[in-house]
Amino acid sequence: MGIITILVSFFSVFANYVFADGHSMEVNVFNARHYKADAELYGKFTNKTGIKVNLINGKSGALEKRIIEEGADATADLYITADAGRCGAMDSKGTLQGGLTSKAIKAAVPKNFRTSKWVGIAKRARIIYYSPERVTGAELSGMTYEGLADPKWKGRLVIRKSSNIYNKSLVASLIKNNGKAATAAWAEGVVANMARTPTGNDRAQIMAVAAGEADIAVANTYYLALMLSGKKGAEQQEAAKKVKAFFPNQNDRGTHMNVSCAALVKGAPNKDNAVKLVEFLLTPESQEHFTNNTFEFPMIDGVSPSPLVVNNLGLDFKQDMKTKLASYGKNQAAAVEVMTAAGWK
Ligand SMILES: [Fe+2]
Structure with missing residues (x-):
């Protein structure tokens, strides 16, 4: 040895x-x-x-x-x-x-x-992606998460299932800010606006907007960069080029983080x-x-974030620094309850 x-x-x-x-x-x-x-x-x-x-x-x-x-x-x-x-x-x-x-x-x-x-x-932020061909700047002006329940989006919205943790946390943050009753009504409006029964992951929601199945989607920021990077294949890369990112609630508490x-x-x-x-x-x-x-x-x-993030999502957005992320766990059961009651699959 x-x-x-x-x-x-x-x-x-x-x-x-x-x-x-x-x-x-x-x-x-x-x-x-x-x-x-x-x-x-x-x-x-x-x-x-x-x-x-x-x-x-x-x-x-x-x-x-x-x-x-x-x-x-x-x-x-x-x-x-x-x-x-x-x-x-x-x-x-x-x-x-x-x-x-x-x-x-x-x-x-x-x-x-x-x-x-x-x-x-x-x-990461959970944001709105939209089709610049079918959604006008005026429609998105002042857009909020609360606004996803507006009847003007009827048949135009895709978002994944209520069992998804990102959605549970988003809805928990809405309960924290707006209360459970208001969020229950909001969830009903969101379900009424869905272009399809929720299916697929966040990238699948972006794909649906790119394919014309919906006009707006809710998904996390890093997925657009991941798709644009080509790591998920040419089809997803092309789809990502067809959507634009929008950061909600810029005029009030800021975007959900x-x-x-x-x-x-x-x-x-x-x-x-x-x-x-x-x-x-x-x-x-x-x-x-x-x-x-x-x-x-x-x-x-x-x-600095990756250049793919800086160039395609931007950095100049107001983050929600008011809502404590600890509320996402605390309000999780209530979030599931309101989504289930609204028939959010
Ligand atoms: Fe993720």
Whole structure:
């Protein structure tokens, strides 16, 4: 056995244990988003800190189930997923703990995008896409989410199913701002305006507008950039060129914002390392990685979104900085209730 092999063996055994001062040198991440691209980023964290990142990739539902089942015997340190509504719902189930309150985290992330238990690590907006051929500037002037229920859009709107977390969070934010009764009436108006029974993902809604099946669609910002990038094929790239983006509620509270979030699991075996990893995800290096790979907006100032986002969606829009994203989890059950009552499939 050569000296190199001995050293490598020694290090790999040692790596499964702890630093000399008793700190663990690993962190367990239950990851529900963008597996491949994010794995590179975690590698950079390990190179910098010596802390090994054990990535457990899966769908959000399966990972959440496992976290709930493990309970006090938690193996997860961090749960990373898309949508504040998911992190908020996990908090409601008592599966998270406080601790994401370091100076670095507070300085990086505005208050409305975090709690002590989970923090936003990248931003997205849920916006309106329209056909410039069939929708006039006058029709969209002053347009709001509330306006999606206006009868002038009858038979012209597509949006995905009510079971979709992005819609649950959007409707939860409307309940927070307008109350449950008003939002229930709004949901009925939205259902009455649908061009078809909800089907498909966000990109399918954009495709429907491009194909002339509808005039307006609701979908997240990064999907247009993803389609324009060509990563989803020529057909989607062409479709994306046929729609324009519109940011609602510019004259009042601003456009509905959401985040990819990192949540601190209750009973996390490596809590300090989890906090360090979240801090790393909020550095310019990590933020650039997110914006270039997922076309999200950066969480921190001083980092630019991907050129595909800047050139096709723009940056000069008013974000809703008033509505706390914690309300998406808190109002989730009420949101599902009003959508179901309205017959939103
Ligand atoms: Fe998404």
